[in-house]
Amino acid sequence: MYKVVPVTNKKLLRKFVNFPLKLYKKNPFYVPALYDDELKALDPNRSVHQGEDATAQCFLCYKDGEIVARACGIISNLYNEKNNAKRIRISRFDTINDLEAARAVLTAVEDWGREKGMEIIHGPLGFNDLEREGMLVEGFDKMSTFETNYNYSYYHELIEKLGYIKEVDWLEFQINVPDHADERNARIANVVSRRMRIHELEIKSISWLVKNYYDQIFDLLDEAYGVLYGTIPFTQRVRDSLISQFKLVLNKDLISVLVDENDKVVGFGLVFPSIARGVQKAKGRLFPFGWMPVLNSIKKYDTVDFALIGVRRDLQDKGLTSIIFNNVLTRFGKLGVKMAETNPQLEENEKVQQLFTQYNPTQVRRRRSYVKSLTGKELALDKPINKNARKLKKPTGESAEAQKKKHKLSIHKNATTPRKRKAQEKFNKPLTD
Numbered sequence: 001m002y003k004v005v006p007v008t009n010k011k012l013l014r015k016f017v018n019f020p021l022k023l024y025k026k027n028p029f030y031v032p033a034l035y036d037d038e039l040k041a042l043d044p045n046r047s048v049h050q051g052e053d054a055t056a057q058c059f060l061c062y063k064d065g066e067i068v069a070r071a072c073g074i075i076s077n078l079y080n081e082k083n084n085a086k087r088i089r090i091s092r093f094d095t096i097n098d099l100e101a102a103r104a105v106l107t108a109v110e111d112w113g114r115e116k117g118m119e120i121i122h123g124p125l126g127f128n129d130l131e132r133e134g135m136l137v138e139g140f141d142k143m144s145t146f147e148t149n150y151n152y153s154y155y156h157e158l159i160e161k162l163g164y165i166k167e168v169d170w171l172e173f174q175i176n177v178p179d180h181a182d183e184r185n186a187r188i189a190n191v192v193s194r195r196m197r198i199h200e201l202e203i204k205s206i207s208w209l210v211k212n213y214y215d216q217i218f219d220l221l222d223e224a225y226g227v228l229y230g231t232i233p234f235t236q237r238v239r240d241s242l243i244s245q246f247k248l249v250l251n252k253d254l255i256s257v258l259v260d261e262n263d264k265v266v267g268f269g270l271v272f273p274s275i276a277r278g279v280q281k282a283k284g285r286l287f288p289f290g291w292m293p294v295l296n297s298i299k300k301y302d303t304v305d306f307a308l309i310g311v312r313r314d315l316q317d318k319g320l321t322s323i324i325f326n327n328v329l330t331r332f333g334k335l336g337v338k339m340a341e342t343n344p345q346l347e348e349n350e351k352v353q354q355l356f357t358q359y360n361p362t363q364v365r366r367r368r369s370y371v372k373s374l375t376g377k378e379l380a381l382d383k384p385i386n387k388n389a390r391k392l393k394k395p396t397g398e399s400a401e402a403q404k405k406k407h408k409l410s411i412h413k414n415a416t417t418p419r420k421r422k423a424q425e426k427f428n429k430p431l432t433d
Contacts, residue, residue: 001063001064002061002063002068002100002104002212002306003061003063004059004060004061004062004107004108004398005059005060005061005062006057006058006059007059007060010043011331012058012060013039013042013058014039014068015060016042016058016060016070016072016092017039017042019060019067019070019094020032020070020094021035021095021284023094027150028143029141029142029143029144030144030150030280030282031143031144031146031150031276031278031279031280032280032283033132033284034279034284034285034286035285036285036286036287037245037394038284041127041131042056042058042072042092044056044287048235048237048241049127049128049238050239052077053077053078053235053238054074054076054077054078054127055075055077055116056072056074056075056091056127057072057112058070058071058092059071059072059073059105059108059112059258060105060118061095061101061104061105062099063101068095068096068098068101069094069095069096069098069101069102069105070092070094071090071091071093071105071108071109072090072091072092072097072109072346073088073089073090073091073109073113073121074088074089074091074125074126074127075087075113075114075116075118076089076127076232078233078235078432079230079232082140085120085179086117086118086119086120086408087118087121088109088112088113088116088118088120088121088374089121089122089123089124089125089126090121090122090123090124090125091124091125091126091131092124093105093106093124093135093155095155097152097154097158099158099161099162100201101177102158102162103162106159106162109121110372110374113374114374117375118374119375120371120372120373120374121371121372121374122370122371122372123369123370124369124371125230125369126235127238128231128238129225129228129230129231129232130242131285132147132148132149132257133170133344133367133369134148134149134169134367134368134369135149135151135155135156135159135284135368135369135370136150136151136155136156136365137156137169137366137367138365138366138368139172139364139365139366140152140153142365143276143280143345144276144279145172145274145276145305145341146274146276146279147272147273147305147343148172148344148365148367149367149389150413156368160370162372163372164328164371164372165371166191166368166369166370166371167229167281167367167368167369167370167371167381168229168347168368168369169189169346169347169367169368169369170344170345170346170347170367170368170369171346171347171353171363171365172341172343172344172345172364172365172366173342173345173353173356173361173362173363174339174340174341174342174361174362174364174365175184175339175341175356175359175360175361175362176338176339176360177329177333177337177338177339177340177346177359178329178359179212179333180333182326182358185322185324185325185329188319188326188328189319189322189323189326189327190310191319192318192319192322192323193323194317194318196260196266196318196319196320197260197261198261198267198320198323199258199259200327201257201258202257203255203257205252206247206250206251206252209252209255209257210243210247213257213265214239214243215239216264216265217257217265217268218234218239219265220265220266220267220268220310220311220312220334221234222234223313224310224312224313225310227423228346228349228371233363245286246272247322249272249273249275249298250270250272251271251272251273251298252258253331253334253335254269254270254271254272254273254304254328254331254335255268255269255271256268256269256323256324256327256328258320258323258324261294265312266311266312266320267306267309267310267311267312267315267320267321267323267324268308268309268310268324269306269309269324269325269327269328271304271307271328271340272304272305272307273297273298273301273303273305274301274304274305274341275294275297275298275301276297277293277297278294278295278296278297278298279294279297280309281378282294289368299346301336301337302336302338302339303337303338303340303341304332304339304340304341305340305342305343306340306341306342306343307343309321309324309352309355321355333390340358341364342361342389344365344367345368361425
């Protein structure tokens with residue numbers, strides 16, 4: 001007999017967060033999320049995600065008095081407003097190998113979504129793109145990174161039997177870091193830097209970086225990732241929370257920030273020391289003593305995780321990624337880094353995947369976001385999600401004509417000859433003689 005219970009108090013919430021720790025207790029590939037962070041994110045009274053921006057409801061499934069499955073439904077108002085959609089997200093789905101347990105808990109999420117007027121359910125996804133997302137469908141014999149989720153191989157078989165179909169896939173790669181930096185990359189980086197009149201910030205400290213460039217980097221993150229599947233803008237509360245959450249892990253030698261001649265951020269790359277084994281040893285709990293293995297992972301490491309890389313939309317495909325890669329990879333040798341893992345990359349995002357081709361990457365994981373109609377209507381999945389999404393940005397206060405005139409004046413200011421000005425107006429890029 002299966003019984004599904006909505007999580008309505010702190011006691012049930014602790015059971016919800018604890019369930020995967022029991023389910024994967026002896027699994028060497030599973031890396032838990034941080035226990036306290038999960039409690040905070042899912043508690044509506046403490047969460048920076050819930051409220052006006054999103055609503056969440058977690059469910060536990062019991063069989064004979066024992067928890068056998070869990071799942072959370074998230075309605076992201078920001079996502080639905082951006083995409084003119086009525087979608088609910090599956091999040092934190094875990095289950096024993098039991099179709100009826102999976103059916104019971106996912107049905108509860110689906111019914112809750114219908115009550116809220118939702119028409120489509122998709123996921124697994126979190127509150128935003130920096131939370132764990134996607135269901136693992138390949139790579140079950142590889143240890144997860146701290147930023148990504150792990151699940152047993154039967155998960156996707158169960159969810160597909162319940163009528164869910166593929167919407168998108170993400171791929172993850174491992175690369176062996178070369179002993180010496182590629183001189184060709186360095187030359188390209190230097191040429192592009194001079195041509196684009198940009199340079200890398202000399203980061204004095206993480207606190208200095210946060211104080212002076214925090215909002216610019218998040219604004220760029222919103223812009224660069226805004227068209228990708230499942231992404232939403234980062235609110236100020238979420239920005240502050242993420243900085244507080246990851247500040248300890250940030251290493252100034254593993255960050256590259258590019259600015260233009262006006263000190264405006266035009267690109268950035270963020271790499272984390274791999275803390276997966278430290279978090280695994282701590283079992284997701286930093287206190288009272290879990291912080292020790294995690295701190296050791298931050299201080300001594302030979303593996304890193306490529307977390308984020310972003311370039312301002314109008315400067316993409318102009319070589320800025322070459323500069324960022326050259327800057328970061330040059331430092332790997334000095335830091336003793338031997339291997340790097342990429343973050344999940346959308347299967348069709350060939351531009352990002354090509355960044356790693358010269359390093360002979362090995363695909364190690366594939367994860368998937370599923371989708372299902374809640375109304376019985378046939379799903380139309382021929383259009384990439386977010387391709388035509390509305391941009392939720394602060395108004396500039398200028399008309400389109402004024403912005404166009406301003407852009408044209410900047411072109412004429414930067415070009416030195418009539419021939420170069422004409423070329424820049426036509427192709428929107430500098431021309432070298």
